[in-house]
Amino acid sequence: MTGKDLRFDDSFEDILVSSSYIQRKLFPQTVATSAEELIELVKADFLEEKMQNLESTETFVLCISVFGDVVWIDGVGNSNLTKLIKQPLREGELMELVASDFALNPDPKILAFLVSCWVIFDDRYRPIRYFAALFKILSDRSFDLVHEFPLENPPTFTKVIAESQTVKDRNCWLIFTSSQAARLYLIDPLSLAVEEVDSIGDIYPGLDLGDLPGSVIRSSCFQSCTYRWSLLGFDTGYAIVTTLSLQTNFIVHRLPFSAQIGSIVLSSFSRSKLKFSGPISVLQFLPIEGREDKILVLISSTLGPAAIWNIVMTADKSRFEWKKLKVLYDTKGVDMITCSYTGAKLLGLGSYGGVLLIYRICDLISENINITPLYHIRHMTPVISMVFLNDKFLVLLSCQGMHLMVCSEKKSDDIYFPYLTGDHSKYSQNSLGS
Structure with a gap:
């Protein structure tokens, strides 16, 4: 009636009867299953x-x-993008991606297009060449190289933004390089043709700064019915916002500012005196629907803490100025x-x-000072x-x-x-x- 391997006698050995995977999967309550095993x-x-x-x-x-x-x-x-790039590499040289961004494409056969900036290092890991590349992402998730061109200076940040008021049906590709003015390229969303704009100030006034206070590593843009706001953050701690009137296409005011832990210094445009304690790591507009008179910005350096600022018009309406509203104290002590x-x-x-x-976001833009x-x-x-x-x-x-x-x-x-x-x-x- 009972197999000799399972019957009870004077000399027997216990044999572990293991439950099947199906039993443990479908009926874990009938077997001894630990919590860790059940999670898996x-x-x-x-x-x-x-x-x-x-x-x-x-x-x-x-x-x-x-x-x-x-x-x-x-x-x-x-996949791997380096297999598509046509840059010649000698023995010991390698290429690394510095910055990238992408935007959706109206062509049903193309998911999006990817813009990228690269650096080529020699065998001693010294940068020797810089270039930018544009890829299209097909519907089957494969990549095709569309354009590739050299850069004179080390790239630090790149961004694809929607068309401006002066450029219709084109995507704007901004490339920021180390301590140099940004380079602007127009991308046709259908043909993906790339055209460099000689004068970036004609399309984005305020971005044609020749003497930048460092390398741009963050950016944020916001457009209301009256103004277009451009905010740049630098690795040296500077943050500069440019306010452009859409009616006149005229720069209203540039506001640089900097901060040290526990103290903020504000003034009119004077890049030489103002500096953050660390590189800008958070730079984000927080628009309030229907409130053009209240432009909120979340800013933080790597040292923190993050704070929310309000850009307001002065009493004489001659310029904008910064006003700190609240500090996110939970961002303190997070390394x-x-x-x-x-x-x-x-x-x-x-x-x-x-x-x-x-x-x-509703808490951040509210009047409440203590935000959790x-x-x-x-x-x-x-x-x-x-x-x-x-x-x-x-x-x-x-x-x-x-x-x-x-x-x-x-x-x-x-x-x-x-x-x-x-x-x-x-x-x-x-x-x-x-």
């Missing part, structure tokens, strides 16, 4: 459910490393503020210490970049890889993607986008 069993289903919700948003998320490796959030269509991103309703701040702070974050998450590894897909999904890039964070009013669930395990500290600040 349901993790795949949980990840699949969240990925299905993410796919319903019709949003593509990719990450580009400094070595040109392209990684999509779902792991499909990964170093590295990045920020603004969604429709939420704003995120990341730090090198792994602290992730999520704020409601909606989420205070300790990620334990440095936060490099982040992108809000919507007010529920946040893609986070850290030194451990790419993460999808699901935000709600009750909790925040962190899903780690197993195909991105390993040290991904090589991914650059501007490499994550959607």
